[in-house]
Amino acid sequence: KRRRLETPGPRRLPLVGNLFTGIVHEQMAAFANEFGSIFSVNLFGTDAIVVTSVSAARELFVKRSATYATRLPLKMVELCNFHQGLLFQPDANKLRQGRRLLLKGMARRELEQYQDIIQHHTLALLSRLLAEPDDFMNHIQTSMGDLSLEIGYGHRSTGKDDVLARRSKDWVTNFTSTIAFGGFLVNVFPILDRLPEWCPGAPHKKTANAWRKDADNFRRDAYEMVKRAVNTGDGQPSIISKTLTEFRHALDEDVIINSAAQMLTGGHTTVLTLQTFMLAMVLHPEAQEKAKEEIHRVVGSDRLPTFSDWDDLPYTTGIVREVLRWHPVIPLLPRNPIQDDLLNGHFVPKDTMVIVNYWAMLHDEVIFPDHAAFRPERWSELKIDRTNDPFEIAFGFGRRVCPGRAATKELLFTIIASIIATFKISKAKDAHGNEITPPEEFTSGGVIGPVPFKCHIEPRSRVSSQLIAESIQSARIRA
Numbered sequence: 001k002r003r004r005l006e007t008p009g010p011r012r013l014p015l016v017g018n019l020f021t022g023i024v025h026e027q028m029a030a031f032a033n034e035f036g037s038i039f040s041v042n043l044f045g046t047d048a049i050v051v052t053s054v055s056a057a058r059e060l061f062v063k064r065s066a067t068y069a070t071r072l073p074l075k076m077v078e079l080c081n082f083h084q085g086l087l088f089q090p091d092a093n094k095l096r097q098g099r100r101l102l103l104k105g106m107a108r109r110e111l112e113q114y115q116d117i118i119q120h121h122t123l124a125l126l127s128r129l130l131a132e133p134d135d136f137m138n139h140i141q142t143s144m145g146d147l148s149l150e151i152g153y154g155h156r157s158t159g160k161d162d163v164l165a166r167r168s169k170d171w172v173t174n175f176t177s178t179i180a181f182g183g184f185l186v187n188v189f190p191i192l193d194r195l196p197e198w199c200p201g202a203p204h205k206k207t208a209n210a211w212r213k214d215a216d217n218f219r220r221d222a223y224e225m226v227k228r229a230v231n232t233g234d235g236q237p238s239i240i241s242k243t244l245t246e247f248r249h250a251l252d253e254d255v256i257i258n259s260a261a262q263m264l265t266g267g268h269t270t271v272l273t274l275q276t277f278m279l280a281m282v283l284h285p286e287a288q289e290k291a292k293e294e295i296h297r298v299v300g301s302d303r304l305p306t307f308s309d310w311d312d313l314p315y316t317t318g319i320v321r322e323v324l325r326w327h328p329v330i331p332l333l334p335r336n337p338i339q340d341d342l343l344n345g346h347f348v349p350k351d352t353m354v355i356v357n358y359w360a361m362l363h364d365e366v367i368f369p370d371h372a373a374f375r376p377e378r379w380s381e382l383k384i385d386r387t388n389d390p391f392e393i394a395f396g397f398g399r400r401v402c403p404g405r406a407a408t409k410e411l412l413f414t415i416i417a418s419i420i421a422t423f424k425i426s427k428a429k430d431a432h433g434n435e436i437t438p439p440e441e442f443t444s445g446g447v448i449g450p451v452p453f454k455c456h457i458e459p460r461s462r463v464s465s466q467l468i469a470e471s472i473q474s475a476r477i478r479a
């Protein structure tokens with residue numbers, strides 16, 4: 001018999017529960033003002049707990065990590081067999097193995113061996129921005145997708161016609177579509193899966209069958225490609241080739257296949273974060289100018305910034321943190337307790353969906369006054385610590401914290417600082433010469449990014465274009 005949640009929360013309507021008609025994570029954050037940082041909601045009959053403060057998140061996901069380390073898959077994720085990666089892995093042993101693989105593969109000291117790959121794709125992005133600036137949204141996606149594919153599988157994309165890169169892109173797109181609660185009706189009403197495929201209420205079945213087949217084939221083909229190369233001794237350095245060479249016997253083969261593919265979907269968050277950065281630069285030219293002055297003063301104009309400049313560029317690091325805070329790419333993500341629990345004296349049954357509201361934590365008005373504004377200077381005013389640093393919040397907590405966090409910090413800083421150093425990003429103009437101000441509008445779903453917008457991108461000077469060309473040349477010589 002279903003027991004009702006006793007945790008206080010907003011009043012529900014019959015059948016539908018709490019209706020969220022606007023931006024869900026913002027509306028869920030607003031309820032915290034009335035009900036505190038842990039409250040309950042009902043989503044079309046499913047009871048859920050929402051967590052909106054860092055201290056509450058640490059209490060649950062760090063102190064009570066054994067209870068809250070699980071994340072149950074949404075129905076569509078399960079139907080597509082996408083829960084075999086890491087994000088929704090239900091098997092504790094496979095989860096441990098998969099996390100070991102990625103944490104080891106993506107550790108900062110490991111990344112040093114991939115410096116040439118990171119530099120290659122950073123420069124590829126800069127040169128694409130130089131050649132076809134209007135297509136910047138796609139360039140970011142292509143460059144970051146290619147980067148993940150090369151670090152993960154040792155495969156260097158040959159460009160638009162590269163079959164593996166296209167299949168990888170499809171896998172990432174399909175995976176991210178399934179993880180939005182409202183993206184498929186069957187996620188909201190799992191009972192719909194009992195309908196036969198021909199029934200109008202079950203269009204998800206055909207999609208799930210096709211996506212499952214494509215993903216299973218892609219993940220296996222990509223893995224077999226590396227395995228063959230390792231066996232013949234001509235594998236390029238990559239996370240999988242290293243795994244196969246160094247600790248193949250400690251891991252199940254299906255864990256290697258699925259965890260590596262999860263890295264590609266994880267990498268998509270950097271695409272959306274960099275697109276958010278571009279929007280911030282168009283809307284806040286003053287921030288862009290300050291960062292440019294800082295970079296030119298500290299780094300000079302005869303080399304591109306690298307991660308070793310992090311400590312010397314506080315305003316630029318403020319931009320990186322503010323981009324992650326302003327519109328976090330993952331605003332919400334669930335966890336589920338593996339046993340009944342008590343929260344502030346309120347009963348939480350096993351398997352309840354506990355929604356972590358990262359957006360609410362990063363928009364806490366007490367910690368981040370004028371929270372909706374993009375203000376990189378707030379990071380010089382704040383004493384940065386675990387209660388406010390986006391690198392300690394936007395990447396999750398405890399046992400399930402993002403394994404890509406250290407790599408992302410390095411990558412985002414290097415690319416953002418390099419773009420600011422070499423390009424001026426400003427508003428595009430319409431046919432009459434009027435500036436077009438893009439709206440601060442974001443997609444909805446499990447991972448979010450800005451809706452496509454236009455901007456004007458030009459090299460800061462002839463020296464900037466030369467710097468990009470020379471960096472490409474010297475990278476080629478080194479390779």
Ligand code: HEM
Nearest residue numbers: 086087262263266267269273394395396397400401402404
């Ligand atoms: C801006 C960039 C990124 C953000 C904001 C981000 C954020 C997150 C968050 C919030 C989680 C859930 C953590 C939790 O439940 O406590 C997560 C998990 C994960 N992330 Fe990231 N991530 C980013 C980049 C990456 C990258 C580059 C990778 C590539 C390896 C990656 C791979 C993963 C994986 C595999 C998981 C699942 C871990 C698990 O469930 O145990 N992420 N990420």
